[in-house]
Amino acid sequence: MSAKNNQPDWDKIAEKFDLWLPHIAPVGEALLAALDAKPGERIIDLASGTGEPALTLARRMKGHTHILGVDAADGMVRVAQAKVIKERLPGISFQCMPAEKLTFEDNHFDRALCRFGVMLFADPLQGLKEMRRVLKPGGRFALAVWSTPETMPTMHWSSQVFSERLPEDLHPPLAKITSLGAPGLLEDLLNTAGFSGFSVVRKIFDYQFKSFDDYWDTVEASDILKQQYDALPQNERNKIRDEVGRFARDFMHDGRLSIPHEYLVAAGTK
Numbered sequence: 001m002s003a004k005n006n007q008p009d010w011d012k013i014a015e016k017f018d019l020w021l022p023h024i025a026p027v028g029e030a031l032l033a034a035l036d037a038k039p040g041e042r043i044i045d046l047a048s049g050t051g052e053p054a055l056t057l058a059r060r061m062k063g064h065t066h067i068l069g070v071d072a073a074d075g076m077v078r079v080a081q082a083k084v085i086k087e088r089l090p091g092i093s094f095q096c097m098p099a100e101k102l103t104f105e106d107n108h109f110d111r112a113l114c115r116f117g118v119m120l121f122a123d124p125l126q127g128l129k130e131m132r133r134v135l136k137p138g139g140r141f142a143l144a145v146w147s148t149p150e151t152m153p154t155m156h157w158s159s160q161v162f163s164e165r166l167p168e169d170l171h172p173p174l175a176k177i178t179s180l181g182a183p184g185l186l187e188d189l190l191n192t193a194g195f196s197g198f199s200v201v202r203k204i205f206d207y208q209f210k211s212f213d214d215y216w217d218t219v220e221a222s223d224i225l226k227q228q229y230d231a232l233p234q235n236e237r238n239k240i241r242d243e244v245g246r247f248a249r250d251f252m253h254d255g256r257l258s259i260p261h262e263y264l265v266a267a268g269t270k
Helices: 014-035 054-061 074-087 124-134 153-163 185-193 212-222 226-230 234-251
Strands: 042-046 066-071 092-096 109-115 135-146 197-209 256-269
Touching (some): 014 135, 014 256, 042 124, 153 212, 153 234
Parallel strands (some): 042 109
Antiparallel strands (some): 135 256
C-alpha cells in the first residue's frame, strides 16, 4: 500500500506497526471466534499486515491447518514472514498480493479473514468479490472494519487538531478508515459482492494505556501520523500533543487512559 487517501506508508512503517498489536488484539480474538476455524482447513487472511490474527491462529492450530496471509505492502509481508521463521511456525506463510487481485482458483479456501483491511482496499467491493470467489461453497468469512468517526476517538482527535493546520490533502485519513462504519454501508457492500448469509455486529473495545504519555509515545514511535507531522513546523508539533491531551482528559481514570473504540464484525458463509 502506498500513502494514498492520506494513509500512512504501510510499507515503510511495517516494523513499527507492531506497537499497536497488543491494543487491537481484542478485535483479533472476536474475529477468530466468529471464523470458527477447524483443523485441516485452508484459510486466507486478507490485508494481514504484520501477521495478526493469522499468526495467533497458526499457534493455536499447531500445524493442523494451512494459513496464507496476503498483503499489498511488501514491508508488511516481510515482517510477518520473519515471525514465521523465527518461531518456526508450521502451516502458515505470507505473500505480497493485493486483495483485489488474488491469484488463486475459485473455491480454494475454507475460511477467509480480514481485520481492519476492507475499508483500506483500493477497491473494497472488488476485494470482497475476490474473497467470495476464492471461498468454497459454504466457506465461512469473518472481517472487521472501524465504525463511525465519532466512535474512533484517537483518530478523531488527530483529525481535529491536524485539519486546522494542514491542507485537505494532508488531513489524517479518518474518512477512509471509517468509510464503512455508517449503518447499512457494510451490509450493502457485502450484498453487492454476492454474500447473502451473514450478520454484522457492532462491538467495542478499549485502548488501554498506563498514562497519556504512554499513549503519545506509541503514536509518535509508530509513525502512524508521520505524513502530518512532517508537514508541520517544529513549533507546532508540541501544540498537537497538548491539544490531543486535552481531548484525552475525559478518558483518564486513576491516572490510566482507557479509550473506547467501536468496530463492526461481519461474519457469514458463501
